[in-house]
Amino acid sequence: MRKIDLTALTPEVFSVFGTNNALLTAGDRTACNTMTVGWCGLGRMWNLPSCTVYVRPERYTYQFMENHDYFTVAVLALADHDKMKLCGSASGRDLDKFKACGMTAQYGLHDAPFPAEAEWALVCKKRYAQDLKPEFALDERINAFYQGEGWHRMYIGEVVETYVK
């Protein structure tokens, strides 16, 4: 993949996340893990181009998010639906998902890994993390997402690099 200016990227965010979905990856050249994410916010925060992701503490990816300053969000082609399915059901505790999907790791700033096969990828530096909490939920439908599983931790990252196919 080649690096471009972020402003040249025009993803249809309201359909991409939830349809193509994305792979959230964290780690470095020594070890990394990736998982499917359907929830992602792109925009601007504290005057920085920002990417926000939400990770439950049960995820193996959570440890990588906590232990590294950078993460990446990569969107694969719709045809790669099987890869999204695997990365959204299997855990990196049990298998190397890059290998299982036949994907190659490419490295951005600070060795942040992302799948080289993606349509586009953002390299993000963590700027803020906070746990979502039941007492702040303003719609009862939100509780349905937390029957037996932990509340997500929100990570707001500054987009520091953009890659496209």
Ligand SMILES: Cc1cc2nc3c(=O)[nH]c(=O)nc-3n(C[C@H](O)[C@H](O)[C@H](O)COP(=O)(O)O)c2cc1C
């Ligand atoms: C379409 C889809 C979207 C998902 N979105 C998220 C998400 O935004 N946050 C999250 O914590 N888990 C999400 N998941 C669940 C994780 O991808 C899944 O639990 C994965 O197996 C975790 O892998 P890990 O244990 O290697 O981190 C999603 C799963 C699917 C299939």
